[in-house]
Amino acid sequence: TRSYSVTGVKTCALPIFNPGANDQVYALVALPDGKTLVGGSFWGISGAYQGYVVRLLEDGSLDPGFNSPFPALSTGPVTALALMRDGRVLVAGQLHLAESTAGHAVFRLLEDGSLDSSFVANTDQLWFASGVAAYSDGRVLVTAWNTGYPGALLFGADGALESDFASGLGAGGLAVTIFPDDQAVVGGTFGLVRVYRNGTVGNFGPPVAGLVGALAQQTDGRLVAAGEFTSVGGVRRVGVARFLANGQLDTSFDAGDGPNGLVNAVAAQADAKVVIGGAFTSVAGVPDRKSVV
Secondary structure, X not given: OOOOXXXXXXXXXXXXXXXXXXXXXXXXXXXXXXXEEEEEOOOOXXXXXXXXXXXXXXXXXXXXXXXXXXXXXXXXOEEEEEEOXXXXXXXXXXXXXXXXXXXXXXXXXXOOOOEOOOOOOOOOOOOOEEEEEXXXXXXXXEEEOOOOOXXXXXXXXXXXXXXXXXXXXXXXXXXXXEOXXXXXXXXXXXXXXXXXXXXXXEEOOOOEEEEXXXXXXXXXXXXXXXXXXXXXXXEEOOOEEEEOOOOOEOOOOEOOOOEOOEEEEEEEOOOOOEEEEEEOOEEOOEEOOOEEO
């Protein structure tokens, strides 16, 4: 795969970044030190037999200092990742570990990838966890592709389900991010919405014509949304768009023809470049393979 970075209006660069995941990438997190967390349904990446969640160095090679607790082919895919303010990592998906390990669907990892045993999420209301993010107090908001269950769940810092959170979000949530002021934004088949601390839902920005499958904040407070859509508020934006913190479309950012398929994952690097992953074969007309570009 190639790296594709949208840096402004219809501009791109193709630096060397070729991890070569052998299956879908569903989640990306660009780390402050230039490394990248990658999650998905792959069981091989960067020439190694490693499944579901890895940390890559800047050149796309595996970081030997990160050891995932999810062995290849032993569990379901990682569908969401989030970096907490203290450096720990939240992982969500169709996940199960050994029967002797407590927890289900959502886990918290230490910086080296080992399991944080002080967080145990046990609930039967998560059929398909699709997005995860943390509030400043350590509580964890999870969106879920659920039918017949809440579209969002709130867990305490220890993983206990908070029953007083009454989600107003139905099925179809795919991604969530929480701003430094603890405002949460959720993307899904419904476009983009705000989710407040009590679970009620409000508007965020102009309507998106399609689904939003991934969200990433930039260091300046702007929000990158990616998925499979064709316009935002009537303005042509294909697959990738950027919003100001108040929800307005950032007209200075345009990926042109964009990716030709679904984007499952997006990460915003410190240099304002954007990394995307998903089920597409080209970006802005540039041929490529699926996974990380």
